[in-house]
Amino acid sequence: MKSSLFTAERVRALTTDTVELTLAGDTSEIAAPGQFVNIALPGHFLRRPVSVCDWTADRLVLLIRVVGAGTRELAQSEPGAAFDILGGLGNGFDLSAVSESVPDNVILAGGGIGIAPLYGLAKALARQGVTPVAALGFRNRADAFYLDEFRAVGCETLIATEDGSLGERGLVTDLLREHPSRNYVFCCGPLPMLRAVHGLPHLTGGQYSFEARMGCGFGACMGCSMPFRDGRKRVCKEGPVFFREEIVWEQ
């Protein structure tokens, strides 16, 4: 972990509320897909946690969905704008878990902006000779993004939309049920989706990326601490990625 300055290079609109933000800077602290960075924004006291979508030695790619003032400012950044970014934070996905299992049983499950870390993961898996199926869920056709990017990595891409305007009508869980032999999942999305996927009986293993409101993002404040099988864990430090076996649901 270290803090360093990144410079916005390019903002590419993906949907009406989602952009791809490419930044130039030193990414040497980023070790695994599924890690995140914490971005300081002028005028906001707390940093904004954002998943690493993709990275090279001197480029960082983030996907930003606008939900409030902070994400709006990020999405509207002008080329050349400088950001104080703390990274790479959290554990990231554990790829060694896959090399031990049969490579063609892997499936990625992403909902909305949750697909961001799964893209970096898909690329890393492809480098290991594993091309997973990507099951991606969106509200509707206008909300869908990054499909061509997943296909370019070699992923077979399954799509579900809530209104059926693209791919199947339904949820990511429906896509997963239709591929019962794919029983190892990498999952990222809103909490209700994580919970629904975690409840699917045919999934015998997997890794789930969690979200929490964060005070620091690097393990110091206990702001993000939640109950897991072996006690409280910090989403920002022991997570954000947790194994299927560790997860318990609070209510």
Place this chain on the structure above:
Amino acid sequence: MGTVDLSVTLAGVALKNPIIPASGTFGYGREYAELFDLNVLGAFSWKGTTAAPRDGNPQPRIAETPCGMLNAIGLQNPGIDAIIREEVPNIARIFQGPVIANVGGFTPMEYAETCRKLEEVEQCAILEINVSCPNVHAGGRNFGSDAGAAAEVAAAVRRVTRKPVFMKLSPNVADITEIARACADAGADGFCLINTLLGMRVDLKTRRPVLANRTGGLSGPAVFPVALRMVWDVYEAVKLPIIGCGGVSSAEDAAEMMLAGATAVEIGAANLRDPYACKRIIEDLPGVCRRLGVDRISDLTGAAHDQ
């Protein structure tokens, strides 16, 4: 002017400079030790410790505010025995200066039990008794807002320790000097002022409080003038050393806190936004002292008061 002497003495404990990370924002030092050598610090105050382990509150525990934040951690900590067993040896490896042991509790006896166990921890130089956490409910009795109850805790701790006892007081009271006086009479050696201010946020979309605990403690730059005023008042009322805490995020803020009466200064929420905040403030202090025309930072303490 030559070099500036940053050292201060807090109830007999020598600190190489007055800057101390505040309890709950620095864990037990591990995370920050990855970023910089903790030995630049004057001291550090560890996460509030209770007799038994505590899970703390449900999620969410954090909300942003204008110029600050709310937290409702609920004193999550592994309990004093685990801390002495696992954290104390590690602290000795990453930091060789004095440690301030922040202690929470629910009865005077519980505070005393935890402090008695700390007697044997040599590196722990000062006990900081938190009678002011707004996020835990002590069975109806709030030690922080009741002078008699706060004094009972101070007296109970006084009986079991030879270490300096600093009472960390709540700002959520009508008259903080009354509580400070009661604690001083019960044997306290100093004060840490202040803990967080009670606050809350409501989510416009869900129409529900953002925090699961409903309310939380406000800290960050927003509370700086409140903390400063309370340091000022207690400095006038009681002749005991004060650790000023609340919204400090620059060396100038630290100097201002000292002018109002603080002997040392704790930095809390600023560490969460900028993990290098304490290091940066310490590096900036000599320049600020030179600008203020002092070559000993301890000369600032209380200098804003009439003689």
